[in-house]
Amino acid sequence: MNKQTSRAALTTGQAVTLVGGGALDDRDLETAMALAPVLAAADSGAGALLARGHMPEAVFGDFDSIAESDAARIPPGRLFRIEEQDSTDFHKALSRIEAPLVLAVGFLGARVDHQLAVLNTLVQVNRPPCLLLGPHEVIFHLPPxxxxxxxxxxxxxxxxxxxxxxxxxxxxxxxxxxxxxxxxxxxxxxxxxxxxxxxxxxxxxxxxxxxxxxxxxxxxxxxxxxxx
The missing domain is CATH 2.60.120.320 (Thiamin pyrophosphokinase, thiamin-binding domain)
Incomplete structure (x- = not known):
């Protein structure tokens, strides 16, 4: 397992699907993967991917919510543990991905405080551009x-x-x-x-x-x- 890591822990020329630990609809994941084939997860989002038969390329977070059994199934070199508590797992992940775009699923539809924190991160982290996929909307930070x-x-x-x-x-x-x-x-x-x-x-x-x-x-x- 990697401890505190700098930016660009995951670098790819393809769009990334980033999965969170909130409400995740199979249709959302399928839609995201078709448009962004590289898979990453924020903390317990890794469990949602594993449960659906997918192995993430990278998992980011403080690892306070990922199940130990799920973490044990993932190659240690793909686990990026960031122990500071000043940012959310979504922020930890998004700020350490270098890709053309991140399509995020599993971050909407659960706790409202988590959703507000995710929207705040969209404004704080401008690169890579990130699009949240919800049941009815797509949500993003407007560029100039x-x-x-x-x-x-x-x-x-x-x-x-x-x-x-x-x-x-x-x-x-x-x-x-x-x-x-x-x-x-x-x-x-x-x-x-x-x-x-x-x-x-x-x-x-x-x-x-x-x-x-x-x-x-x-x-x-x-x-x-x-x-x-």
């Missing part, structure tokens, strides 16, 4: 410029975790001139008029889009020079 072909009437929700402003094209209620902030102006339940383009003046805005756009969002987040 983002564009996606959408259908009129589809929901586009924006939620700030930092004070931030931006501009938009293709939204029923444009965001131009609005000062977004936690505890202040938010942008949930907006609607697309068609293709959408959003430019942000800084970090801090979380986007929630319909799940069917997962492949399109991945393509948008991994465009060269996206500046995320």
């Amino acid at each position: 410029a983002f564009a996606l072909d959408m259908v009129a009437g589809e929901t586009v929700s924006l939620f700030p975790l930092l004070p931030v402003a931006g501009r938009s094209e293709g939204l029923e209620w444009p965001i131009d001139g609005l000062a977004f902030a936690p505890g202040g102006q938010i942008g949930t339940s907006n609607r697309a008029l068609g293709p959408v383009r959003i430019e942000m003046e800084g970090p801090g805005m979380i986007a929630l889009l319909p799940r069917r756009h997962v492949a399109g969002v991945i393509a948008a987040l991994t465009l060269p020079g996206d500046g995320a």
